[in-house]
Structure formats: C-alpha cells, structure tokens
Amino acid sequence: MPGRSREVQLAVQPDGLPKPEHFAVVEAPMPVPGDGEVLVRNRFFHVSPALRTLIGGSVKGAPFPRLRPGDTLYGKAIAEVMSAPPDAGVQPGDLVQPWLGWREYAAVPAGQWSPLDDALPDPAAHLGQAAIAYTALTRDARLRPGDTVFVSGGAGGIGSLAGQIARALGAGRVIGSTGSPDKAKRLVTELGYDAAVLRRTPALGTTDAHPETNAHDETNPLAATDARPVTDALAATDTQHEPDALAATDTQHEPDALAATDTQHEPDALAATDAHAGTDALAATDTHRGTGALAGADAHREAVVPGGTDPFVDQLAKAAPDGIDVLVDNVGGEQLQAAIAVARPGARFAIVGTLAGQLSPDLAGATAPVEIDTFQLIVKGIEIRGFGSSAEDAAGPEWTERFGGWLRSGEITFPHVRVAGIENAPRALHEMIGGRHLGTVIVEL
Numbered sequence: 279m280p281g282r283s284r285e286v287q288l289a290v291q292p293d294g295l296p297k298p299e300h301f302a303v304v305e306a307p308m309p310v311p312g313d314g315e316v317l318v319r320n321r322f323f324h325v326s327p328a329l330r331t332l333i334g335g336s337v338k339g340a341p342f343p344r345l346r347p348g349d350t351l352y353g354k355a356i357a358e359v360m361s362a363p364p365d366a367g368v369q370p371g372d373l374v375q376p377w378l379g380w381r382e383y384a385a386v387p388a389g390q391w392s393p394l395d396d397a398l399p400d401p402a403a404h405l406g407q408a409a410i411a412y413t414a415l416t417r418d419a420r421l422r423p424g425d426t427v428f429v430s431g432g433a434g435g436i437g438s439l440a441g442q443i444a445r446a447l448g449a450g451r452v453i454g455s456t457g458s459p460d461k462a463k464r465l466v467t468e469l470g471y472d473a474a475v476l477r478r479t480p481a482l483g484t485t486d487a488h489p490e491t492n493a494h495d496e497t498n499p500l501a502a503t504d505a506r507p508v509t510d511a512l513a514a515t516d517t518q519h520e521p522d523a524l525a526a527t528d529t530q531h532e533p534d535a536l537a538a539t540d541t542q543h544e545p546d547a548l549a550a551t552d553a554h555a556g557t558d559a560l561a562a563t564d565t566h567r568g569t570g571a572l573a574g575a576d577a578h579r580e581a582v583v584p585g586g587t588d589p590f591v592d593q594l595a596k597a598a599p600d601g602i603d604v605l606v607d608n609v610g611g612e613q614l615q616a617a618i619a620v621a622r623p624g625a626r627f628a629i630v631g632t633l634a635g636q637l638s639p640d641l642a643g644a645t646a647p648v649e650i651d652t653f654q655l656i657v658k659g660i661e662i663r664g665f666g667s668s669a670e671d672a673a674g675p676e677w678t679e680r681f682g683g684w685l686r687s688g689e690i691t692f693p694h695v696r697v698a699g700i701e702n703a704p705r706a707l708h709e710m711i712g713g714r715h716l717g718t719v720i721v722e723l
C-alpha cells in the first residue's frame with residue numbers, strides 16, 4: 279500500500295463554470311481508519327453535474343455540503359475494501375459504495391458506505407443512476423404502455439438510461455433532447471429513441487454560452503441545413519418494436535426482439551465522424567458506442583439530422599405531433615416550458631434535474647429559475663412532481679434486480695465513458711459540463 283493518496287481539491291472558486299485550472303490534484307497522507315471505519319481504495323467514481331452546484335454554493339435544504347477552496351471533492355464511488363473492523367460485515371477485497379470519490383483511498387465511517395453484491399454484471403453500473411430514471415418513470419410519472427415520453431437531457435447519465443427504460447416499459451414514442459447533432463443521432467441509432475431534439479448550444483450558433491462545447495460537432499455538414507428533429511424512419515414501420523404492455527409488471531421480461539436478433543450489427547458509421555471518440559488525450563473510453571443492443575435496431579434506421587436552429591418548442595412539437603404524456607426532466611428552463619406547451623391533457627411530469635440552471639455560466643449553479651405558463655397546467659391538468667432521492671431508495675431491490683436482468687439480457691445497456699487516472703478527473707468534469715460525452719462519466723483508478 280502506498281504511503282500517500284492522491285485527491286482532487288477545489289483550488290480556487292471559479293467565476294462561472296469550473297475549468298481544470300480551478301482544481302488541484304494533491305498528495306495527502308494515507309488515511310488511517312478510526313474506530314469502526316473501513317479503509318477503501320476507490321476503483322471508480324462518478325463525475326456528476328451536481329458538483330457545479332456544490333461549488334456554486336449548494337442548495338438550501340439539500341443534504342450535501344458546499345465545497346470551498348481547499349476542500350476535497352466528493353461523490354459516489356465504487357471501492358475495494360482494504361481493511362475493515364471484524365464486525366463490519368465486509369472483508370478485504372469486497373466492493374462497497376461510499377460517497378468519498380475524487381480520491382484514491384478513503385477511511386469511511388460506518389453507515390456511510392453500502393456493500394455491493396453481483397446483482398449488476400459490471401460494478402461500474404452502480405454509478406449509473408438508473409434507479410433514478412426507473413423510479414421517476416414508474417413512481418413519479420407513472421408511465422403507461424403507449425405513452426409518448428420526452429426525456430430532457432436524454433443523452434446524459436440519467437437520460438441515456440431513462441429513454442431506454444421508457445422503451446422497455448412500453449412507451450409508445452420516446453423523444454430525447456441533447457446538445458449536438460452527433461449525440462442526437464446516437465440517441466436514435468444507439469439508444470432506441472424515436473426522435474431527438476436539440477437544445478441551444480454554441481455549436482448550433484444560437485448562443486455562445488459554452489464556447490468549447492461540442493466542438494467536434496461543428497464538422498457536421500448537416501448541422502446548419504435541416505431544421506427537422508431527428509426522426510426515426512423505423513418508428514412508423516417496425517412492427518417488432520410495439521409497446522410491451524406486460525413490461526411494466528413482468529420481472530422476467532424477455533429480451534427485446536430487436537436485441538435478440540441483432541447478429542448482424544454493423545460497425546457504427548458515426549464513430550468515424552466523431553473527432554472526439556478515441557482520439558482524446560484523456561483516452562476516455564466510450565464503452566457504449568456501437569455496442570448497445572438497441573444499436574442493432576439502427577442498421578435500418580435513418581436519422582435525419584436537424585439544424586437545431588428552430589425554437590426548441592417547435593422542434594418538440596414536430597417530434598411529438600400528438601403531444602407528450604410523460605416528461606422526465608433533467609434540464610428545466612426552456613425544455614420544461616416546451617414540454618408544458620406540447621403536453622397532452624393529464625400529462626405527468628417528473629422533475630429530476632436542473633441542468634439549465636445548474637450548468638449555466640450566468641448563474642452560480644444553485645438556482646434554476648424558469649417562467650412557466652400556469653394557465654396551461656390548469657387547462658391540461660398537468661401533474662408536476664419533484665423527484666427526491668428517497669423515492670429512488672423506495673425502488674431499491676425491485677430496481678436492482680430488474681436492471682441487472684435487463685443488462686444481462688442486453689435489453690438495455692449502460693452508456694458510459696471511462697476516463698482513466700485521477701490526474702484526468704478535473705478535465706473529465708470539464709468535458710462532462712461541456713457536453714462532450716454521452717452517458718455517465720466515470721473516472722477509473
């Protein structure tokens with residue numbers, strides 16, 4: 279065991295969005311476990327947008343303390359036990375889940391870690407936040423077979439799973455939003471979305487809020503020419519992909535017909551056009567690209583790349599001509615406004631995240647104001663519920679068993695990107711905020 283442990287600290291308070299220069303990777307003495315503490319070596323940790331909020335001041339009432347210069351960042355991790363008290367219930371070599379990511383080693387007090395079993399085929403999938411997507415869809419928005427679902431932030435950690443889970447639960451049409459034409463295509467071709475719509479980003483020429491965002495998409499020749507949402511030619515013709523009315527209750531749900539028959543999956547043509555994939559100095563590994571079971575549906579899907587210059591509400595109205603029944607909202611802002619505008623009567627909205635406010639360079643990251651037309655809520659009888667993590671806990675064992683089954687059968691995949699090395703973690707955070715990756719961003723140690 280080394281004598282020292284590296285960790286990532288907030289070096290200076292950023293003015294605007296955090297960048298790598300606002301962090302320092304420092305060496306600290308090896309933590310010495312106190313009474314009842316478990317010494318762990320982190321194997322993976324999650325790079326979460328919530329860090330922007332913690333750096334920006336935290337949210338009143340939220341259970342997570344803010345970060346100040348000199349503090350070590352924290353977040354969900356998967357760790358290997360190095361030593362444990364005799365009565366801890368874990369042995370050296372066991373995997374546990376503490377909230378002390380962003381460091382190589384940690385001494386974790388009792389009650390601040392949970393043991394991991396092999397319910398999921400890949401331990402890193404425990405960082406996937408799929409329980410949030412599942413709970414939001416089943417408990418908060420009460421998805422019904424045949425519903426039209428809109429997932430804002432549809433390519434993110436939660437969203438990339440929410441779209442697939444909605445499909446697996448029998449949604450009739452699934453629409454996702456994202457920040458680049460490349461990711462919009464991938465939503466349709468890899469994750470089974472029927473259509474994708476584009477938020478405003480500098481790559482689309484509508485704002486310069488994120489000058490570095492999605493720079494690799496500027497090469498897309500279609501980006502400026504077609505204002506239609508990414509639509510799925512398959513949606514109208516694929517009789518194998520009908521909503522599965524049983525899926526919501528069947529814990530032994532069989533693999534999707536498309537997944538089971540995908541033996542001729544072609545290499546992902548997009549990979550060649552993504553200047554980022556595989557060439558980044560970080561050597562980030564996108565473990566999802568081109569490997570998803572749903573990708574098999576895509577050999578014959580023809581995504582139409584949008585320009586994204588249409589107002590967001592118009593894109594969404596085109597993508598959901600009959601309106602939406604369910605919103606899983608990771609974003610807020612104009613995406614929530616648009617969802618209200620196109621909602622069908624009786625629509626159910628689960629508000630999970632606040633990316634529009636959280637990752638705004640003009641706000642501190644701890645507020646997410648949005649003006650909504652409450653007349654529309656009344657007239658349409660729209661139900662809006664804020665998602666809380668206690669609801670996620672309620673899904674608990676039911677969810678983990680189901681997620682493991684889906685992953686093993688290949689019905690859904692865990693889209694994520696692995697960035698190797700703690701020294702690259704600040705840059706991984708910067709890239710996640712900039713929308714460079716699809717799915718959950720994980721640092722692997």
Ligand SMILES: NC(=O)c1ccc[n+]([C@@H]2O[C@H](COP(=O)([O-])OP(=O)(O)OC[C@H]3O[C@@H](n4cnc5c(N)ncnc54)[C@H](OP(=O)(O)O)[C@@H]3O)[C@@H](O)[C@H]2O)c1
Nearest residue numbers: 433434435436456457608630631632633634637665667713
């Ligand atoms: N309620 C709860 O208990 C709970 C629990 C966990 C997380 N959350 C929240 O849920 C939300 C989603 O979490 P996540 O981990 O899945 O994050 P995420 O979507 O993976 O976040 C990164 C993505 O945000 C998008 N983005 C960047 N700037 C944006 C902007 N200005 N406006 C809109 N989108 C922007 C980019 O995707 P595109 O380029 O594809 O748009 C980027 O890839 C976050 O707000 C998070 O804090 C809530």
